[in-house]
Amino acid sequence: MNRRYCQAVLATLLLLAVNQAAGELDRLNDQDLSEVSGQGGIYLSGDISINEMGGPIENSYFGRCDDPDKKCGARLAYRLKEGGGWMVLDEIKGDFAFEGLTLRVRSIDSGFGGDGEQFNGDVMEIGLPDTVRFNDVRFRIAGSNTFRPTDPGFQQTDIFAVEMQGEVIMEGNLLVFPTGNP
Amino acid sequence: MMCQSVGAMALVLSAPVLAEMQSLDDDDMAAISGQSGITLEMELGMTADRLSYLDDGNGIYLEDFRVGSASRSGESAAHVIKVDITEDASLNLDYLVEDRRIEFGDIRLAGAPGVGMGGVFFDHSLQGNLRISPGGAFGSSGYTFDTAYTMTGGRLGYRTNGNEVFLDDVTLSVEALGVTLDVVGSTLELNAPRISGSYDVGAIRYSSNPANHGNTYDVSTGQALPSYGGLSGTFDLSSKTGVTAGGREGEGFRVDNETTINSASFIYHDDNNALAFRDITGHYNLNDLRVDIAKDRFGRDALGLTLGSLDGEFNIGRIEMGAEGRSIGEVNVSFMLRDHSYNGRNYTNAIYVQGGGHPDAGPQGLRLSAEWSLQLADLSYTEDGNRVIFSGLQSWGQGDVTVNVTRDGELNGTRFYDGLRVGFEDVNAGYRINGLRVGSDDAPLQGGTELLLALGFYPAYEFEMDGQVTLGAGGASGEGLTINSDIRIRNGRAAIIAAPYDEGDGEISQKGLWISDLSYDAHVRDMTVDVTEEGLAIIKGEAWSMMDVGNLRIGDKDRGASFGRFVVQQYETGSSMTVVPGGAGDVCAGGSGATRADCTASGGIWETRGDEGITLRLKQIFARAVSDTRKNAFAWETNRQIDASGNPINNTGTWLLLNDIHTSDGGDFDGDGVDDNTFGIRTDLSVDVYQTKMVKKTDGPDALGVAGARGDEKIMDPAAAAGYRYVSSPTATDLESRPLGFAVRARSQFRELSINNIDLVHPTGGPQTAVYGVKMQNFDIEANLTATPIP
Numbered sequence: 008m009n010r011r012y013c014q015a016v017l018a019t020l021l022l023l024a025v026n027q028a029a030g031e032l033d034r035l036n037d038q039d040l041s042e043v044s045g046q047g048g049i050y051l052s053g054d055i056s057i058n059e060m061g062g063p064i065e066n067s068y069f070g071r072c073d074d075p076d077k078k079c080g081a082r083l084a085y086r087l088k089e090g091g092g093w094m095v096l097d098e099i100k101g102d103f104a105f106e107g108l109t110l111r112v113r114s115i116d117s118g119f120g121g122d123g124e125q126f127n128g129d130v131m132e133i134g135l136p137d138t139v140r141f142n143d144v145r146f147r148i149a150g151s152n153t154f155r156p157t158d159p160g161f162q163q164t165d166i167f168a169v170e171m172q173g174e175v176i177m178e179g180n181l182l183v184f185p186t187g188n189p
Numbered sequence: 190m191m192c193q194s195v196g197a198m199a200l201v202l203s204a205p206v207l208a209e210m211q212s213l214d215d216d217d218m219a220a221i222s223g224q225s226g227i228t229l230e231m232e233l234g235m236t237a238d239r240l241s242y243l244d245d246g247n248g249i250y251l252e253d254f255r256v257g258s259a260s261r262s263g264e265s266a267a268h269v270i271k272v273d274i275t276e277d278a279s280l281n282l283d284y285l286v287e288d289r290r291i292e293f294g295d296i297r298l299a300g301a302p303g304v305g306m307g308g309v310f311f312d313h314s315l316q317g318n319l320r321i322s323p324g325g326a327f328g329s330s331g332y333t334f335d336t337a338y339t340m341t342g343g344r345l346g347y348r349t350n351g352n353e354v355f356l357d358d359v360t361l362s363v364e365a366l367g368v369t370l371d372v373v374g375s376t377l378e379l380n381a382p383r384i385s386g387s388y389d390v391g392a393i394r395y396s397s398n399p400a401n402h403g404n405t406y407d408v409s410t411g412q413a414l415p416s417y418g419g420l421s422g423t424f425d426l427s428s429k430t431g432v433t434a435g436g437r438e439g440e441g442f443r444v445d446n447e448t449t450i451n452s453a454s455f456i457y458h459d460d461n462n463a464l465a466f467r468d469i470t471g472h473y474n475l476n477d478l479r480v481d482i483a484k485d486r487f488g489r490d491a492l493g494l495t496l497g498s499l500d501g502e503f504n505i506g507r508i509e510m511g512a513e514g515r516s517i518g519e520v521n522v523s524f525m526l527r528d529h530s531y532n533g534r535n536y537t538n539a540i541y542v543q544g545g546g547h548p549d550a551g552p553q554g555l556r557l558s559a560e561w562s563l564q565l566a567d568l569s570y571t572e573d574g575n576r577v578i579f580s581g582l583q584s585w586g587q588g589d590v591t592v593n594v595t596r597d598g599e600l601n602g603t604r605f606y607d608g609l610r611v612g613f614e615d616v617n618a619g620y621r622i623n624g625l626r627v628g629s630d631d632a633p634l635q636g637g638t639e640l641l642l643a644l645g646f647y648p649a650y651e652f653e654m655d656g657q658v659t660l661g662a663g664g665a666s667g668e669g670l671t672i673n674s675d676i677r678i679r680n681g682r683a684a685i686i687a688a689p690y691d692e693g694d695g696e697i698s699q700k701g702l703w704i705s706d707l708s709y710d711a712h713v714r715d716m717t718v719d720v721t722e723e724g725l726a727i728i729k730g731e732a733w734s735m736m737d738v739g740n741l742r743i744g745d746k747d748r749g750a751s752f753g754r755f756v757v758q759q760y761e762t763g764s765s766m767t768v769v770p771g772g773a774g775d776v777c778a779g780g781s782g783a784t785r786a787d788c789t790a791s792g793g794i795w796e797t798r799g800d801e802g803i804t805l806r807l808k809q810i811f812a813r814a815v816s817d818t819r820k821n822a823f824a825w826e827t828n829r830q831i832d833a834s835g836n837p838i839n840n841t842g843t844w845l846l847l848n849d850i851h852t853s854d855g856g857d858f859d860g861d862g863v864d865d866n867t868f869g870i871r872t873d874l875s876v877d878v879y880q881t882k883m884v885k886k887t888d889g890p891d892a893l894g895v896a897g898a899r900g901d902e903k904i905m906d907p908a909a910a911a912g913y914r915y916v917s918s919p920t921a922t923d924l925e926s927r928p929l930g931f932a933v934r935a936r937s938q939f940r941e942l943s944i945n946n947i948d949l950v951h952p953t954g955g956p957q958t959a960v961y962g963v964k965m966q967n968f969d970i971e972a973n974l975t976a977t978p979i980p
Contacts, residue, residue: 048636048686050883050930053974054779054793062967063868063938064855069967082966089961104779107886109979111636112686112700112743129700129744131686137886154964155855185743188828189751189837 048111052136056102057081068156072100080146084154093151095163101144101171109134113182131183137176144171226273226281233257233289234265245439247482249492252305253294259312259344259403260288279322286315288342290403295553297544298482300490304545307553307594310355310403312344326380331371337364344403350551351399352594354609354662356420358391358405376431376445383451385425392416395662397596397607415662417670418720419458425451436481437495446475450503459720460667465514468506475499483541485558491541498527499538508770512722515770518572518801518878529564529585531619531696532651536562536585546593547612547657549601554593561586563620567630572772573799575878575929579641580634581623581691588616588654595659606673608661613676619651621699623689625978627929628905633893633912637978639686640931643876649684649699651746652707664719665728672716681707682746703746704755706739724769724804733760733819739839753827754839760819762812764869772802772877773934778973794882798932802877810869814849814945821850841952849945855966864941872937880927881975885915893980903928930977938969 061071061079070077080098087094113132117123151163233256240251258264266289273281290312295305317338325331339362346355363386371378394405394414401408426448433443453469477497485491502523507516528537539560546554563584570577591612595605622641624634638648654676661671687701715730736757742749777783780793788795814820829842854865883903890896897915904916905926916923947960 048979049639050881050977050979051974052882052977053933053972055970055972055974058967058969059781059971060969062940062969063871064940064967066855081968083964084966085963086961087959089958091961093962093964106882107884110639110686111979112688112702114700114744128750131702131743134886137884154962155966157856185750185752188831188842189740189753 048109048132051108051110052106054102054104058100059102066157078156082156084151086154093154095147095149095151095154097147097149097163097165098168099146101142103139103141103144105136105139107134107136115182126184128185130185133181133183135177135179135181137178139175139177141171141173141175145169226271229268229270229272231268231270232265233268234263242482244436244441244482247490248299249482250297250299251293252297253292253308255290255292255294257290258288259290259342266290277322279320282319282321284315284317284319284338286313289313289315295544298490298492300484301544303552304543305553306542306544306555307347307349307546310344310346310348312342312403313340313359314342315340325371326369327371327373327378331369334368334370335366336368338362346403347594348402349546349553349555349594352395352397352596353402354393354395354594355403356390356392357394357414357416358389360389362386362388373431376433379428379430379432381426381428381430383425383427385423387423388421390420392419392668393662395594395608416668417660417662418460418668420456421458422453422455424453426453427451435479436483437479437493438481438483441479441481441483444475444478444480446473446478448473448475457720459664459669462512462720462722463509463514464720464725465507465509466505467509469503470506471501471503473499473501473503485541485543486560487558489541489543489558491543491558494540494542496526496538498525500525500527510720510768510770511724516801517768517770517803518570521569521571522566524566525564526562527564529562529583531562531583531585536560536587538562546591547603547610549603550593550595550605550610551600554591557590557592559586559588559590570878572801572878575880576628577878577929577931578626578630578632579622579638580626581689582620583623583690584618584620586616586618588618589614590616606659606661608659608671608673610657610659612657613654616654617652618654619649621649621684621687621690623691627978633980634689634692635978635980636688637930637976639684640976640978642685643874643931643933647683647685648687649690649701650681652681652683653679655679665717665726666719669717669719672713672718674711674713674716676709676711678707678709681705681709683707684746698745700744701746703742703749704736704738705742705746705749708735708737708739710735721767724767726765726767728765729761729763731762732764734758735818740837751837753825754829754837754842756822756824756826758818758820758822760812760814760821761810763808763810763867765808767806769804769806770802771800771804771875773798773804773875773932774800776932776934776973778932778975796879796932798877798879802875804876805872805874807872807874808869809852809872810866811850811852811942812866813851813863820848823847823850843952844948844950844956846946846948846950846956847944848948849943851943851945852939853941853943855941868938868940870937870939870942872935875934877932878929879932879975880925881930881932881977883928883977883979891915905929928977930975933974933976934972935974936969936971939965941966942968 058080062069062081068078070079072079078098080100083096084093086092111132112129114129115123116127147165147168149163149165153161235256237254240254242249258266267287269285271283275281290310292310294308297305315338317336320335322333323329325333341360343359343361344355344357345359346353363384365381365384368381394416396414401414406413428448431445435441435443449472450470454467456463456465479495481493483491483493504521506519508520509516526538528535537560541558543556543558545556566582568579568582593610595610597607598605622638625637626632626634641648656676658672658674663669663671682703682705684701684703687699690696690699711734713729713732717728719726738755740751741753741755742751744750776796776798777788777793778796780788780791782788782791785795811821825845826842829837829839832838852866852869854868856864858865885897885899885901888899893911895911895914898917901915901917902919903913904919904923905913905928942965944963946958946962948956948958950956
């Protein structure tokens, strides 16, 4: 897995999530941080797993991960047309771990090539964790005629599957700027 | 009888909480008991239409006063008093009182005709001794009291408009020796060096039938009246009280008190399950409490209680719940209530007690015109020896609180429910926390108060509130509480992330991420609260709410730039939460394995988080939409038009709407034609205070000037100037000094979670559906997270 590619993808997703705001990846050193106010915040580390042993449904389609005849991952389906088919992310499972994700409010009134002085306001700063470890993260993209795989006449066409393993280096900060007309 | 009353009054004044009794030893008993003298046997029945207290010409009236038998209406109560005067001129009284009721039908203020505060009744049988000796603590002109008594069959009730709540089957034992009463200067000083005892309340009952007045059993069904549960505990106090003539203005009186809680316990019982607060110690100083008949800020006549200051500290060594009596940990609170300025406005501490309650509930009830100023409080939580302090808590507010005992039904256009109703009218209030300290009181102030969000608290919140909470008797089964409430918040400003409001140089604008211009309507029906064998169980019958965040601001709560408007609607049926003592226990963080060896081999860190801590078991059942007000939805509005003042106008912008979000079991398994919805989103959340690994992210000095290299681990060190240092290769000893934070182990599962439609709404073009349904199935997400405050 191309680490820089993953970093860019994740940053893009985060930027899309905040849509109206402008995001910036900027690795500040601690000296820079000491010159801005609003230092208090939290430092988050941990690991998250999805359907490590299976989910809460046990039926003809879903089951435990040690049952080779059943799917043990999670499933997400959506459709963009009324009465149309469903786009599906199926068999979602895996786990990932991170260390050092920070969250705080930061005031910016200088730097950034002169833009900081002009902005002179507060932003959300998400300090990216240095390393995110992915372990056996996988999902499958498919098209389906019903959202539930147990519905009568269920048909599904798998398009492709994704597996992720390894580490992604994520350095710097994601700054979320409130701009535009609220 | 007179002396007995004086003695009883002295004890009440000296002990703001109920005192307990223990047996006098034989020497004391021999000295006290009436060995000779006279014996008085009385059948006492007494009534008075009105007892009046006048203060500067303003009156408060205790009406329909009666002393007589508790069980036989209209009859007298039996009294036997043995009186003896000893050689040292002490007066010894042995007394036995059987089946006595002391009652006021109503308490009224002269300046508030037509309304009253409600009635109070006190039933009891009493047996004890009282010795009154000449000479107090400051000379021969005072008195010394030694007493011990046991009260049985007690009831203490509050009654409004024919409905009542009362403590039933109360047993109280008290021993107080060496209590002195002196006049010092212009102050009547009562000193109780030790008051000890125990109490037991069999049940706290509710009745909506006037014919049940003072009865344990319903007169029509013969069944025991519903109960909130029972109480028991012990206490050992020392107390000093001064009473001085003169109110805040003119007549009235002043009370000062110092009390030390040497030891105490408080246990709530619910169907043989207990919620216990044990190993309680503490102290408080009440300074310059004035009692006047006065007018409140609106000119309404009231019994005014105005406070100079109240400061103190309480420590609860163990908070136990569940069948195994496990503890969630230790809690310590220090506080200072006194006049202070917040956001440029001064607040004081005062309660003006008036009659009437809610105007639609009937003529009887309480109205408390209140103002408070909690200038400073620190709240600490310690579990398994690890301590986190929420430092610099301030709270202020002003508004009316009403209290009525109500019955189910609509009255004068207002819906009431069975129980004790607490109403809020135009309450303008707020609170804020300055930051966190970990380990000790003098540790550096850090951020991280947003960790409270996990427990449902904002780190700072200002609001205007109206509404009511009615506490009904009886839980999901047997004893317990049933809650019906309606709360409306206006002009709210709550912090999701908050910086300090005072960095050492006085109050500053508190920076943060704020949900501002907030309107919040929340309604709960038939929510039950029970102590069970597992812990504290809360089951919501039906709950719906709308949170309208006018602006999500960053920076200043009023002037910070906005991300737009957010509206969150919730509608839940049958959701529940259980609070279970004990945290995560042994955890493999960042790896897998049930043993330390397996965990370490997988790359994880084996953590032994101890026996204490808190686990929350949540079940959230998001119901399908039944109306525009009862549904689950999320909306984000931006690009709103601006009014002449520059403020955005709601409903003029573009919306993103996630509509009718609901859970399901994934099919109609019971054949009723609709999908089952019993599983919901189930989340187990175990929270511990625990050491966490923090790694430096850049080379060079950090924000506090402490040098280190990228990848070095932060190790707490009281000898270091900043309280910590960075270590590249920490030793085993270093690892025992990792910084403290909150360790959360969470597991969340749901069978099916759906969004019916996602719409984009244009102000003139109207809604367009972008996504015709989102379905998420079979999710089981587990997380081990540590959250550590950083400076």
